[in-house]
Amino acid sequence: MKQKKNIILLASLMSSLVLTGCASNDELIAQQKNQTEQMSVLESKVSTLESQVGTLEAELQKQKETDSEIYQTVRKLDVAQGELKAQAQQQADKAVMYYTIKQDDTLYSIAREQGIALEDLLQLNPKIANPKRLLIGDVLNIK
Template structure:
């Protein structure tokens, strides 16, 4: 920043020296004042821009922190979702092992539906005492 000011000041003085032989002192003083005003304006503009850059850098850093937090939460949710999917799959597999007796069901109709024999159903369900008497809502093993 100081180097820019020095360069601008040197350029201003050099241009003033070049004009020394061509212009009066009053003209030179006027030009120097004009150059000084331009330098002040440029310094003010640079200062404003530096302030904006600092603000944007701070906002970017804050956004990076927010993004990091969001990324961590997304990873947690993905992990949790994976666990839930696995649990759901296990429940589906577990549900496939059982059948709930409905009205008009017989061991024969159930065995045909699931590709089993009546004897296989009876082996899977030793609690069935009377194969001809099923209760609606009763849950039996089918695998």
């Protein structure tokens, strides 16, 4: 009888250990399921982020191409502007090389207006016979 009690007691103890082990396995299974769900959510987020990175990289490449085109256009415009400046300077230089005498002009007033010395103006215009007598409409060299 005592042996029967010990066997029943031992069976009860083993039964409760098995149930405890099962409860622990259930908890582990629940944790594993929870972790699997979390990993799935994280994988989804990573996939979304990778897609966004791909989109941003494509946009960045397009922007680089646009920037390159803009840079090339600006360079072309700079070159064209430089050429136009050179042409304008040449035309300005040619335009300023001569001066047409107007009413009340004197050699002194013309020299002062053009920023040159009176003596230089006379040297540039040896055809002037009488510096005190200028004719309206005559053209003077000033460079």
